[in-house]
Amino acid sequence: MQPFDPEQTIAALATPPGNGALGVIRISGKDSFRVGQKLFKGKKSLTEMTGYEAAYGHLYTLEGKKLDEVVALKFVAPKSYTGEDSLEFYCHGGSAVISSVLTECYKAGARPASAGEFTRRALMNGKLSLTQAEGIAALVSAENRQAADLALAQREGRLSKELEEICDLLTDLKAHLAALIDFPEEDVPMMDCDAMAERLLPLQNRLRALLDTYDSGQMIRYGIKTALLGPPNAGKSSLMNRLCGEKKSIVTPIPGTTRDLVEAHIRLDDLQLQLFDTAGLTETDDPVEAMGVSLALEKLQQAQLILLVLEAGGELLPEKWLSLAEQKPTLLLWNKTDASSAEIPKELANRFPLQQKISALTGEGMSELSLRIKEAVKLHNLSSAQAVLLNDRQRDGAYRALTAVEETHTLLSETGNFDLAGVMLDAALEELYALSGKRADDAVIDRVFETFCVGK
Amino acid sequence: MPSVRMEDYDVIVIGGGHAGIEAALASARLGVKTGLFTLSLDDIGNMPCNPSIGGTAKGHLVREIDALGGEMGRAADANTIQSRMLNKGKGPAVYSLRAQIDRATYHLHMKQVLEKQKNLTVKQAEVKKLLFCEREGKKAVCAIETHLGGVYGCRAVVIATGTYLAGRIFVGEASYAGGPDGSLAALGLTESLIEAGIPIRRFKTGTPARAYADSIDYSRLEKQIPDEEPEPFSLLFPSIPENKMDCYIAYTNSQTHKVIQENLHRSPLYGGQIVGIGPRYCPSIEDKVVRFPEKERHQVFVEPMGERTEEVYLQGLSSSLPIDVQEKLLRTIEGFEEIRLTRHAYAIEYDCCDPLSLAPTLESLCCEGLYGAGQFNGTSGYEEAAAQGLVAGINAAKKVQGKEQVTFPRSESYIGTLIDDLVTKGVQDPYRMMTSRSEYRLLLRQDNADLRLTEKGYQIGLVSEESYQAFLQRKAAIEETVRLLQTTGLGPTAELNGMLEEKGTAPVKNGATLADLLRRPQIVLADLLPFAPFLEEKEKRVVAEAEIIVKYDGYIQHQLAAVERAKKMEARVIPKKFDYNKIKGLRLEAIEKLSKIRPENVGRAARISGVSPADIAVLLLALEKREGENE
Incomplete structure (x- = not known):
């Protein structure tokens, strides 16, 4: 691995690889302008330009061969993305040109940037907080618009803000405990154990809500793990094919023809689905089919969403599958409404309140599908203004903080051991500060003196 | 005035307060020739503020000083007039011992301990100047000069000047150069410290009035109940103190606050005459009334100052208001209508250093052999001062002997936490120790100060062989008791299950060890005594210690893991x-x-x-x- 060395100047393509209209090459580090000057010739010299100034010109190889017609944009430290002296060349987007320009940059003294190194430098130069940096990492890899919105929200510090608010409330409580312990003889108005425990409950809920967003974030970024469930020949495969726009499953009118689990990544409006068609779920003696059934069961267990496909007026599903579906976010799709006018049985409608009439054949009802899915997996309420946990590090930190808060609650409500409760609150705060990349310092002690009249 | 060359010392300690005492004793006990210079021998170990030692986190410090071979704990035990363990019922890690002390006998006790100490000479003189030389290419301190022109050579100096250094007293419109309790200020020395490169700041503190005990109507005050079985501070030389005198609580009221509000313009603090920064934890009564106007009353503790005096201390009423206002506001308090004062409250401003200019050994980063301790380092409180005095004294002596300096990690003591806070984070106002300042407070309990530090005190050379052997025995007894609790099983008898159900916890089906049962939140060791008669034979303190170790085991392991993580960074x-x-x-x-x-x-x-x-x-x-x- 290339050792990270902030002394060196780095260069890389900042736009996606491939043929595009434009390709932006970013150079960052103390030698940026020297490197750029070796390649760039324009009306103005790069060294004469000021920060945020752009210049038209051409890039040449070190041997003097013309490479491309470009615009150069100069950034002077610390007013740049990385906080260092930086340069951006707006080149024509052909991969061949880009590749030659980069080669010349490396010859002129820059080295290739490793993955995420620009952002890492921005972090180290104090341009970003840790969660903001993670937001950018997610933004860069966001595969669809909503994922990009979410990442953007992160970039703007939504998570930092939520964490800060939770920390602030925990600090209040810690100050109460500290005052109780360190100033036992002062008659400051104190909450009793139960009142303090009570104050922890909303914080537990906020942390749980935050943890829930991890799943939402994962669903948006990587797609919703969706299982198609239904009796043989209810139209699962036709639905899959309609969603995929291609013949993925073999659709035949003979029940049980889908023997394999078919997987497809599809885009449905602004959602991504990782779709699994399950084998026709008939009780069978055929060992191949039986294997398909057990695989289907496993997929169902992992699924974040079940699309329960039932044929209007047709066969229902055995009870054990229905009750399994009940335990998961499930959307009931009442298929083949083009061929039958049978209404959804009332009992079924009660058990699966989210439902949609469709015709996989004609496409009827399909336009409402993404909205119904969002309702089923509770993404419809997720706004881009919400704090979202984006990665495992954040989820684990929030989880440990929640555990510590719960433990504090138990200690306060069951034992009255303030020493232990205080230490668990410390642990929760530490996790949250680690999560947001900040440090606690003496916030608690400052709060004690701000809030209470204590002292001899 | 011509200077005269006098004798040499290895270590010279400037100041005979709580920091200076521990510094001088530690240095002398480590075998180096030590001189303690103080403005007045009659102020050695004086308590110019509260006549008490200990309190939250401060009690922990005293036990740690004792475990390392310091003097404060022993002296406090011998001169206690009332003792209380604070925070009982809030968890053993935050229990804190506090004792009311006979101020006069404590002074005499400490004076005599110093006088009897081998290798130590105590001298009454004001140190006016430090003399510097170069040692190994660095500026170093090599002598001091007194107000009488005496020049005393030395290889290390401990500055423990308390509030005396350029001290200035404020009472209303009156203000003059002076030290605490009517003493002189130490003038002149600050210039030498600046010459040494030490950054000097100005802090402020204050103390309340003292009154005639018989001018207070105690029948209208609340009496504070002392502990029935007082515990000593000293674990190395335990002697049970006695409760001899009572403390009382009175309250200010809206009338009191009105008097203060109407006279704020006459307070030097609000008039702008005082520039020094005061301690947040010890606000004056005018501060309390201004900053917390919604509070209807403030507590006042009436504390006796000793058995041989009729003076009482009025804790909670520190002030720099003019004397007529002081008396007027006191008379509004129920029970104080006829109060007569012996000494008025005052504020005191003094010079101190920015502790960020010190190393964790308490040696100055600017000058070789120059150490600081106590209020000079930006702290407040007798216990904080003594703790630093001990460390500065140890290191000054070790320096002279060419031995390795001693530092104290945060994870092992409040002393280490205190010093690390000072020299790493710095201070904005006079620093007071609090349990919330330690992230390792479940490990740093007052009950286990000896288990944490006596080995270290022995290695340093301040704990005698005899004390050390006694400590080892106690340690072994505790370990044995913990082992017995972990290995002794109880069967599911009707008696046991009856007790468990009565305490609101589940009965056992197949039996359990004593430790298993003890870890239940509802159970304390006393509940298990009838089932484990062998515990009756053991020393009370040993059993109590074993109980905490077993009961808190899971949390203690959690903190030990945090210590390990921190060590990687260290x-x-x-x-x-x-x-x-x-x-x-x-x-x-x-x-x-x-x-x-x-x-x-x-x-x-x-x-x-x-x-x-x-x-x-x-x-x-x-x-x-x-x-x-x-x-």
Whole structure:
């Protein structure tokens, strides 16, 4: 691995690889302008330009061969993305040109940037907080618009803000405990154990809500793990094919023809689905089919969403599958409404309140599908203004903080051991500060003196 | 005035307060020739503020001083007039011992201990000047000069000047140069300290009035109940103190607050005459009334000052208001209508150093052999002072002997936490120890101070062989008791299950060990005594200690894991002459702070305020790179 060395100047393509209209090459580090000057010739010299100034010109190889017609944009430290002296060349987007320009940059003294190194430098130069940096990492890899919105929200510090608010409330409580312990003889108005425990409950809920967003974030970024469930020949495969726009499953009118689990990544409006068609779920003696059934069961267990496909007026599903579906976010799709006018049985409608009439054949009802899915997996309420946990590090930190808060609650409500409760609150705060990349310092002690009249 | 050359010492301690006493004793006991210079022998170990020792976290400090072979705990036990263990019922890690002390006998006790100490000479003189020389290319302190022109050579100096250094008293419109309790101020020495390169600041503190005990109507006050079985501070030389006198509580009221509000303009604090920064934890009554106007009353503790005096101390009423206002506001308090004062309240301003200019050994970073302790280092409180005095005295003596300096990690003591806070985070106002300042407070209990530190005190050379052997025996007895609790099983008898159900916890089906049962929140060791008669034979303190160790085991392990994590950062050593300016990516604030404080390792660097986690990441990479280059 290339050792990270902030002394060196780095260069890389900042736009996606491939043929595009434009390709932006970013150079960052103390030698940026020297490197750029070796390649760039324009009306103005790069060294004469000021920060945020752009210049038209051409890039040449070190041997003097013309490479491309470009615009150069100069950034002077610390007013740049990385906080260092930086340069951006707006080149024509052909991969061949880009590749030659980069080669010349490396010859002129820059080295290739490793993955995420620009952002890492921005972090180290104090341009970003840790969660903001993670937001950018997610933004860069966001595969669809909503994922990009979410990442953007992160970039703007939504998570930092939520964490800060939770920390602030925990600090209040810690100050109460500290005052109780360190100033036992002062008659400051104190909450009793139960009142303090009570104050922890909303914080537990906020942390749980935050943890829930991890799943939402994962669903948006990587797609919703969706299982198609239904009796043989209810139209699962036709639905899959309609969603995929291609013949993925073999659709035949003979029940049980889908023997394999078919997987497809599809885009449905602004959602991504990782779709699994399950084998026709008939009780069978055929060992191949039986294997398909057990695989289907496993997929169902992992699924974040079940699309329960039932044929209007047709066969229902055995009870054990229905009750399994009940335990998961499930959307009931009442298929083949083009061929039958049978209404959804009332009992079924009660058990699966989210439902949609469709015709996989004609496409009827399909336009409402993404909205119904969002309702089923509770993404419809997720706004881009919400704090979202984006990665495992954040989820684990929030989880440990929640555990510590719960433990504090138990200690306060069951034992009255303030020493232990205080230490668990410390642990929760530490996790949250680690999560947001900040440090606690003496916030608690400052709060004690701000809030209470204590002292001899 | 011509100077005269007098005798030489190895270590000279300036100041005979709580810091100076421990520094001088530690130094002399380590075998180096020590001189203690004080403005007045009759003020040795004086308590110019509260006549009490201990309290939350401060009680912990006293026990730690004792465990390391210091004097404060023993002296307090011998002169206690009332004793209370605070925070009972809030968990053993925050129990805190506090004792009311006979101020006069405590002074006499300490004076005599100093006088009897081998290798120690106590002298009454004001130190006017420090004389410097060069040692190994660095500025070093090599002598002191007194107000009588006496020049005494030395190899190390401990500055323990308390509130005497350039002290100035404020009472209303009156103000004059002076030390605490009607003593003289130490004038002149500050210039030498500035010459040594030490950054000097001005802090302020205050003390309430004293009154005639018989001018207070105690029948209208609340009486404070002392502990039935007082515990001593000293675990190395335990002697049970006695409750001899009572304390009372009175309250201010809206009338009192009105008098204060109407006369604020006559307070030097609000009039702008006082520039020094006062302690947040010890606000004056005018501060309390101004900052917390919604509070209807404030407590006043009436504390006796000793058995041979009729004076009482009025805790909670520190003030710098004019004397007529002081008396007027006191008479509004129920029970104080006829009060007669012996001494008025005053505020005192004094010079001290910025402790960021000190190393964790308490030696100055600017001058070889110059150590600071107590209020001079920006703290407040007798116990905080004594703790630093002990450390400065140990290190001054070790320096002279050419031995390795001793430091105290945060994870092992409140003393270490106190010093690390001072020299790493710095102080904005006089620093007071609090349990909330320690992230390891479940480990740093007052009950286990000896288990944590007596081994270290023995290694340093301050704990005698006899005390050490007694300690080892007690330690072994505790370990044996813990083992017995962990291995002794109880069957599911009707008696046991009856007791468990009565305590609101589940009965056992197949039996359980004593430790298993003890870990249940509802059960304390006393509940289990009928089922474990062998515990009756053991010393009470041994059983109590074993109980905490077993009951808190899970949480203690949790904190020990945190200590291990922190140690990894402490193990990343930063070279002494490391040039932070050369590291690309460090923010300017971080470069300034790191260059000034010069942390020995990354763990300490990370605690400096103004150094961000991102700065630490950059620093770690720079250190890695440097190591790579050196290979």
